[in-house]
Amino acid sequence: MVAKKAKIVIVGAGIAGLTAAYRLYAISHDLFDLTVFEAGDRIGGRILTTVFSGDRIEMGATWIHGIGGSPVHAIATDQNLLEESSCNWERMDGFPSGPLTIAEGGFTVNQDHLARPISSLYRRLMDDARTGDAKSADGHPGVGAYLRQGLLQYQATRTASTNTGLEDDTWSLEALEESLFAMEECTERTCTSADDLSDLNLSAESEYREFPGDHITISKGYSRIIEHLTSALPPGTIHLGKKLCLIKWCSGDGASPERSPPVRLHFSDDSVVDADHVIVTVSLGVLKAGIMKEDGKGIKFDPALPDFKREAIGRLGFGVVDKLFMEMETESREAFPFMRLAFRQGLEENGSMRHASKIPWWIRKTESICPIYRESHVLLAWFAGKEAMHLESLDDEEIISGVHATLEGFLPSIKTGCRIASVKRSRWGTDPSFLGSYSYVSVASSIEDLDLMAEPLPRGKGLEVPRLQILFAGEATHRTHYSTTHGAYYSGIREADRLLRFYNVGN
Numbered sequence: 368m369v370a371k372k373a374k375i376v377i378v379g380a381g382i383a384g385l386t387a388a389y390r391l392y393a394i395s396h397d398l399f400d401l402t403v404f405e406a407g408d409r410i411g412g413r414i415l416t417t418v419f420s421g422d423r424i425e426m427g428a429t430w431i432h433g434i435g436g437s438p439v440h441a442i443a444t445d446q447n448l449l450e451e452s453s454c455n456w457e458r459m460d461g462f463p464s465g466p467l468t469i470a471e472g473g474f475t476v477n478q479d480h481l482a483r484p485i486s487s488l489y490r491r492l493m494d495d496a497r498t499g500d501a502k503s504a505d506g507h508p509g510v511g512a513y514l515r516q517g518l519l520q521y522q523a524t525r526t527a528s529t530n531t532g533l534e535d536d537t538w539s540l541e542a543l544e545e546s547l548f549a550m551e552e553c554t555e556r557t558c559t560s561a562d563d564l565s566d567l568n569l570s571a572e573s574e575y576r577e578f579p580g581d582h583i584t585i586s587k588g589y590s591r592i593i594e595h596l597t598s599a600l601p602p603g604t605i606h607l608g609k610k611l612c613l614i615k616w617c618s619g620d621g622a623s624p625e626r627s628p629p630v631r632l633h634f635s636d637d638s639v640v641d642a643d644h645v646i647v648t649v650s651l652g653v654l655k656a657g658i659m660k661e662d663g664k665g666i667k668f669d670p671a672l673p674d675f676k677r678e679a680i681g682r683l684g685f686g687v688v689d690k691l692f693m694e695m696e697t698e699s700r701e702a703f704p705f706m707r708l709a710f711r712q713g714l715e716e717n718g719s720m721r722h723a724s725k726i727p728w729w730i731r732k733t734e735s736i737c738p739i740y741r742e743s744h745v746l747l748a749w750f751a752g753k754e755a756m757h758l759e760s761l762d763d764e765e766i767i768s769g770v771h772a773t774l775e776g777f778l779p780s781i782k783t784g785c786r787i788a789s790v791k792r793s794r795w796g797t798d799p800s801f802l803g804s805y806s807y808v809s810v811a812s813s814i815e816d817l818d819l820m821a822e823p824l825p826r827g828k829g830l831e832v833p834r835l836q837i838l839f840a841g842e843a844t845h846r847t848h849y850s851t852t853h854g855a856y857y858s859g860i861r862e863a864d865r866l867l868r869f870y871n872v873g874n
């Protein structure tokens with residue numbers, strides 16, 4: 368008699384789900400009945416490479432963050448994805464350097480005496496936070512208050528250089544330092560996805576790990592990592608357009624009937640699939656929607672998720688980060704600088720500007736506008752939080768006119784001719800398959816919540832072997848590499864290995 372294969376379902380065809388599938392299949396071959404269900408009409412999730420105005424761009428994951436030891440870098444190298452490509456690609460010349468820092472109104476900020484000292488101050492403060500040497504401000508647990516305290520201390524003790532190059536009399540030295548510091552904070556918002564840095568947990572910063580070495584982009588496109596993972600799976604493993612709505616499981620505490628197999632999955636097309644194990648890899652945003660809202664978004668659980676899981680999902684932060692690509696009009700295609708933007712910080716309580724400005728509010732927390740490589744006529748700006756959500760709601764014309772107002776507000780004396788012909792932006796915040804971009808540890812949560820995210824259900828009692836009905840993978844389940852592709856990758860390996868150990872397969 369042939370034993371029935373255990374049925375393993377993976378929900379989500381992002382890097383976590385596909386890594387789990389790849390690992391399970393590579394080690395067990397066809398020992399399991401393995402299926403991946405994906406709500407969208409494509410694989411890759413928050414990895415999405417496309418082409419805009421002839422250049423290869425990334426709508427989501429962009430960088431391999433440190434090449435020393437990164438599993439994503441290892442795949443990219445093995446698969447020759449880092450070799451020269453016939454198509455020009457985003458940041459093919461590495462991190463942009465030699466910024467031109469401009470203050471609102473069109474005044475070029477002196478790099479040596481103003482921009483660089485504030486950048487160095489900022490870096491030193493964040494380095495201290497990462498090494499655990501940071502002292503919170505008045506006991507406030509957030510990064511925001513700590514940074515502001517650092518700026519005030521700096522301003523109280525620095526001797527103002529006599530050579531600041533501050534020839535614009537509408538700016539005071541303090542106001543300019545404030546704007547330059549805010550510009551650095553805007554980068555932190557996009558790096559972490561925290562809309563408000565006072566919600567970013569200062570003590571958790573020291574637990575976050577980065578790989579050493581260069582940060583690079585993938586010449587053949589990030590999506591090729593995804594293609595590599597799927598190429599090894601048997602045809603028919605991945606099913607697109609299958610949105611999971613409800614997971615019924617057997618909690619073992621009398622709250623649900625026992626069933627065999629124990630997990631029942633209900634999809635939006637009314638189909639039902641039974642499984643022995645399900646690995647849920649959907650974003651933290653989708654999990655939050657499932658526990659918090661009754662609007663049909665997200666995934667429901669029956670019985671409901673236990674308190675420890677619901678609370679971790681609720682506490683952890685999950686913000687919105689979007690990218691806006693802008694194609695310059697043919698007539699205005701001169702080399703565009705890597706332009707860092709020091710906005711005036713004069714917003715009144717009600718949001719109106721103290722001074723007249725046509726620059727819309729949603730662009731005022733953008734750190735820079737930069738060509739995607741030195742000679743490109745495609746410019747890029749990053750958005751986070753409320754500004755990103757608003758950007759998602761605008762039509763292209765409104766975006767273009769806001770960008771023109773900004774360029775006019777910053778470059779009157781340097782470059783008046785740059786016009787934008789078309790734009791392309793991501794919409795991670797409103798896309799129901801993501802409902803945000805990546806996770807962060809908020810002040811309400813702690814690094815332990817990431818471990819709770821990773822715990823399978825039901826929890827084993829005493830010495831009982833956990834039954835592994837519902838397993839969780841995805842970037843928001845990795846304690847030290849959350850928010851990244853490699854964190855998601857590691858989580859897929861972790862959950863595949865958990866099942867392989869359960870069945871005593873492999874090493």
Ligand SMILES: Cc1cc2nc3c(=O)[nH]c(=O)nc-3n(C[C@H](O)[C@H](O)[C@H](O)COP(=O)(O)OP(=O)(O)OC[C@H]3O[C@@H](n4cnc5c(N)ncnc54)[C@H](O)[C@@H]3O)c2cc1C
Binds near residue numbers: 410
């Ligand atoms: C703008 C942006 C820039 C980024 N930059 C970087 C970077 O430079 N470097 C880096 O390392 N990381 C970066 N990231 C983060 C990185 O993209 C993610 O951490 C990683 O891709 C997450 O992978 P995942 O498999 O955990 O989740 P996902 O990619 O979200 O995969 C989950 C899958 O589940 C599917 N799904 C959702 N709901 C359902 C449902 N109900 N039923 C079935 N399927 C469902 C989704 O469609 C999705 O395909 C960036 C992300 C964004 C948005």
